[in-house]
Amino acid sequence: MPTSNAFEEQARARAAAAAASVSGAFGGRLFGLPGTHLAHVSLPRRTGAPWHYWWQAHYLDCLLDAAERESANSSEHDDxxxxxxxxxxxxxxxxxxxxxxxxxxxxxxxxxxxxxxLRAADIAGTRPLSALNPVLASAHTPDLGGGLFWNTSRDFKNTPATAPAALYFARLGRREEAARLVDWLFARLQDPETGLLRDGIRTPGERLVTDLYTYNQGPVLGVLLALGGEQNLQRAGNLIDAVATHLVQPSGALRTHGGGDGGLFTGILARYLALAAVSPALPEASRTTAGTLITTTADALWEGRTEREVGSRRRTVVVFPSTPGVPAGIGTVELSTQLQSWMVLEAACRVPAVRPANAPGDG
Known part of the structure; x- marks a missing residue:
């Protein structure tokens, strides 16, 4: 049976392949301007593509994951x-x-x-985006009892806006504000049957949107761990169990949500499951469950990879599937689905080796 070190080396090699492929295939200059870098939203690249602000935010997070991984494992120089x-x-x-x-x-x-x-400030030496602090705070209002509005139309308060904002506030040290947002989420949007967080509440009429998405659970888990305390840690353990029960495929890999924006969703959950998998504040059973969800999903995404030649130089890159256990198809590839796999593979590098004896190799 392969050793833990062998699994760790394999996980790092997979993440490195994802980083090189996604950055190489999708990353480039904006309008050819020197000193710029942005990810194209599809492969083959096309002009006139829509602007996906939040996809770029997750690309930034992936670059920071890769920087941390490579710096931590470089013995003589900073890779x-x-x-x-x-x-x-x-x-x-x-x-x-x-x-x-x-x-x-x-x-x-x-x-x-x-x-x-905020991560980039620590890892890459940039400045935090303090200009966004009052903007985010302005979306947290007493309407519907609390929570953040989704957009400037201010007719929908939801988990997708409230959870990452709560985590951001917690990491800034604004713990009371973060705690109020968390309490609102569990009071208004927790599904009583599954324990998962539902999508949101629309106005007028307080219409509940009951969809259950993987990514909504991720930042909620992150802020629970950031705040700590008996109640929040109990919530975190219960949420991990709920994910393992209700958001997995029969294989044990995490469920995904197709392409478009949904192509990011499960990668986001994996990022925060990785924090749970190494959190000393959680019981061993919760840590193990979180780690197993990540490694099982990482294995399935890796097994479904294909290779493709891109660019005028016919560079070979790895293309990952949008669904674990399903081979990557041909045709247009979206940035979102590739970032998702990259996030999962980076997450797998950060968890202890949790592998069955018949764990798949690199194939």
């Missing part, structure tokens, strides 16, 4: 420097592509970018 350079350029270019401003119409988008930029 994470290239990823940090791309991260710094990406953050500047997001603002440039967004019309020279950080704001957009969606509070969840801005919360994700604020979270990634």
């Amino acid at each position: 994470g420097a290239c990823h940090r350079t791309h991260a710094r350029r990406l953050l500047r270019t997001i603002r440039l592509r967004n019309g020279g401003r950080w704001r957009n119409s969606y509070y969840d988008d801005m919360a994700w970018l604020a979270l990634a930029a």
